[in-house]
Amino acid sequence: MQFRQLEYFVALAREQHFARAAAACFVSQPALSEAIRKLERELGVPLVRRGSSFEGLTPEGERLVLSARRILAERDSLEHEAATLHTGLTGELRLGVIPAATTVVADLVDPFCDAHPLVRLRIESALRSDDIVDRLRRFELDAGILYTHGVDTSGLVCRPLYDEEHVLVIGDGLGPARVESMSWPEITDLPMCLLRKGMRGRDRIDEVAASQGVTITPRLEADAISTLLALVARGGWASIVPRAWVRRRGEQTPYHVVDLDDPELSGHVAFVRVDVDPAPVLVKALEQVGFGTR
Structure with a gap:
């Protein structure tokens, strides 16, 4: 069994299509298909369900x-690890981040980039928590x-x-006075935009509003x-966002934080x-910079 055969097999499982998997591996489709067939012969079990096209993986x-x-x-x-002994850390670190945490991720990755200038980072910041966990377990992050x-x-x-912590942000063009706090029933009449x-x-937001006996119906929904x-900031909307996304009180903003x-x-x-020992060298280096671990 060769690493190349495993790479082709993993690519096919990911792409769910022979031609796309071959393109992702920069080989011809016949070469990829033959490598996977050879892997099946070596292991003595069928790995791929084939018809006129890819039909999925077998249980094996x-x-x-x-x-x-x-x-x-x-x-x-x-x-x-071996390359580090000669040139320092190199390669690509793949990091999945929920949208709400994109403002704080810089605190983690900036010092890492300064410490390891040869490492590339790929940050995907539009993922749900379950998606991140799933992709970690598939070693895609x-x-x-x-x-x-x-x-x-x-x-x-x-x-x-x-x-x-979440806060209410109200555009300066709206009517509510600049109060320091509001109850959930008080915000239901605001023109809301939410995720x-x-x-x-x-x-x-919906869960907590329901626990207070109110329903917040946004006029506009977005994914960021x-x-x-x-x-x-344009003045005619209100929203509920993580506090990390808004400036500290006292600073000039085009909205009021409540x-x-x-x-x-x-x-x-x-x-x-992923809980593996030893941890991947790039992840271990990120933890050392961000958390002071050794």
Whole structure:
């Protein structure tokens, strides 16, 4: 069994299509197909269900692809470790981040980039917590920042980052006086823009509002907090966003930041990675910079 065969097999499992998998591996489709057939012969089990086209993995293939991803991840980690002895850290670190945490991720990655200038970072910041966990387990991400509440983090190392708090932001063009706090019933008549349903931040808003006996019906939904704040800044909208996204009180802003009366919206945000020992060298280096671990 060769690493190349495992790479082709993992690519096919990911792409669900022979031609796309071959293109992703920069080989011809016949070469990829033959390599996978050779892997099947060596293992003595069928891995792929074939018809006129790719029809999925066999039960044996579904089990093997998990091991194949882990083997390739460990190989990459070993190669990075060896390269570090000669040139310092190189390679690419893949980080998945929930939208609400994109303003704080810079505090983690900036010092890492300064310490390891040869490493490239790829940050995906439009993922849900469950998506990050799933991609970590498939070794498609190296680490993530996510909400831990209601998420199965078994098999992962979790390092708490902060407890998130939400606030109401009201455009300066709206009528409400500049109060310091508002109750949930008081905000139902505001022209609200919120994250779309299904995103964790929006789901928590709906849950807490329901617990207070109110329903908040936004006139506009978006999939990015930056979009919500841009609308609020124009003066005619209000929204509920993580406090980390707004400036401190006393600074000049085109909107007013208002505390929400109890119960407060909150969520535990953590840095996570797959629980393997040793940890991948790039992830270990990020933890050393961000958390002072050795």
